[in-house]
Amino acid sequence: MSSGRAMVDGRFELLEPLGSGGMGTVWRAYDIALHREVALKEVRAEGDTGSAQGDTGSAEQQRERVLREARALARITHPNVVAIHHIVDTPAEKHPWIVMELVAGGSLADKLAEGPMPPAHAAWVGRGILAGLRAAHAVGVLHRDVKPPNVLLRTDGSPVLTDFGIAAVNDLTGLTSTGSVVGSLPYVAPERLQGHEGNPASDLWSLGLVLFAAVEGYQPMRRDTDVATLAAVLMGSVPPPRQAGPLTPVLNALLVPNPGHRPPADQVDRMLAQVTGENPAEPPAFHQLSGPNRTVTAPREFLATPPPRPYSPQPPPQGFHAPLAYPPIPPDPVTDAPQRNSRPWIFAGGAVVLVAAAVAAIALWPSSSDGQGGAGQPPGRAQPSGIALPSGVIPPTVIAPTTAKSAATVDLLTPDGMRTAVAALEKVAGGKQFTETTIYPEYVITGAPVPNEPKHYDKFTYRNGAATHDGIGGRLTDPTIDLSSVNWDILPTLLATAAEQLKVPNPTSRYIIVDTAGTFTNGQQVLRVYLSTAYGDGGYVSAALDGTILRVYAK
Known part of the structure; x- marks a missing residue:
């Protein structure tokens, strides 16, 4: 030429x-x-x-x-x-x-500049991003800079991860000085600012913030100054979503400050599939190749671009307590930068330590001597006082310590394990009603209505013999359940039935979801037992609360 x-x-x-x-x-x-x-x-x-x-x-x-x-x-x-x-x-x-390869559809940042996405569309895009991350993690590569500008879109709207320039590769030497953190500040996971690298869950945190920005229309961690943003990220407290609808449980599961409390990628994929209405045991349609250009097919309802829906900030719900009041940050709140390859932030370890120390001082500040929590807070949830924070930063909830068992960790997928966990969760939550609950052999993730605020819920975890309050959850839209009313004696039989019916050889993942909304059972509250392998083989068995098998779904 x-x-x-x-x-x-x-x-x-x-x-x-x-x-x-x-x-x-x-x-x-x-x-x-x-x-x-x-x-x-x-x-x-x-x-x-x-x-x-x-x-x-x-x-x-x-x-x-x-x-x-x-x-x-x-x-x-x-x-x-x-x-x-x-x-x-x-x-x-x-x-x-x-x-x-040339990806011709622009970036996700370009797409979000037109307005927020419907939750199902965001979940569909999220499954694609997650599939790319899982492929990278499987070969020892962490992306470390997942954000809308680094997600390209094909002409059919399916996502493509790019810009692995600061990726962490298992057998490659790091490029930053000791104690430094590389990434785009508003999307960096809290644990990375504290020096903990090499965890795939850190990429999942970033994915959660991308999905939050996609449906809510703003990036929740950005503040007026870099220091304030850094402090917000270190505290890891994300405001409750208001426009996420069925995507809310996914955001609440991913955006947990403790990386050990985030669900594994296979469970996140199943949760996203439920939002899109796809079969959770099958990959998204666009995972299939068709020709040299890797042409893919998006669900028909996603091909037409919805009309722009500019973000319109809503006032906080009446009576809802800090740390809800995060101010929206206009303009251009979603895109980290208008460029496709925006400059990553590099933080020196010393600066991170100083801010971490300040935040730690906030978290450890003793509560007032009268022993009373804040308004609407059950016993054990106290608010710090007397600390001056940077503008735009909301203090985190301080959680009173709970009594932990000194014995070895008990398998929670047992009657005694769950009864012990439920009793501890009830004590910390200050009530018996709980939201959808996920039970792993090592820990339990759930939510509970806020006392005196029954339309909102907080997040809780039980692990290593102790129940903890993990922060605010959001608006309560689904029914709750009294977990102590569940006949946990059915667990051994239920797990044995799942193993027999699903025929999963050597499952590497097993967990139970207490579905309070009856997602697949016309509103009937059920227990869903999931078994799967590292390669995605598996399925689930759905049972009534008395143990009656309602459905078996095997891949």
């Missing part, structure tokens, strides 16, 4: 920039050898012309980031992760280039 446009490696003709940020530019380009359009990622080194930032690292670090991203992408073959074709790293070029 003789258009006079710039060429890379004598083969790739640069057509137009697709997005630019502090770490470089992504170009639409034409491969003159294979006669196809591709995406070329250029990463500018410090001091290059056009670089607006001088703190993105040395030239060698920038080169290594390019190679790191190429290595990370090369490990992953999945339709929801951008494919790498080639890498240009020759003396003739000032810096390396990554040649990737």
